[in-house]
Amino acid sequence: MIRKKVPLAQIIACAPIRIRWWYGWGIHLTPYGWLYNVSGLDAVAITLRNGRKFALGTDDPRGLVAAIRRSSSAE
DSSP, X not given: OOOOOOOGGGEEEEEEEEOOGGGOSEEEEETTEEEEESSSSEXXXXXXXXXXXXXXXXXXXXXXXXXXXXXXXXX
């Protein structure tokens, strides 16, 4: 299995995004950085303190952003 762990303290920004249909499911390199997607077109773009970016596919992007912001210092 592929795993990625990111301490919440490393997240400086996150925002809901809509990804293009052609990125599909799975792991892909996109303009948002690496995309980890298992369903749908909704995702959350995340920026880390070191400047790296990635996106997580989710059915509830607003809920995920709210949870990240409650638990970290992300804007």
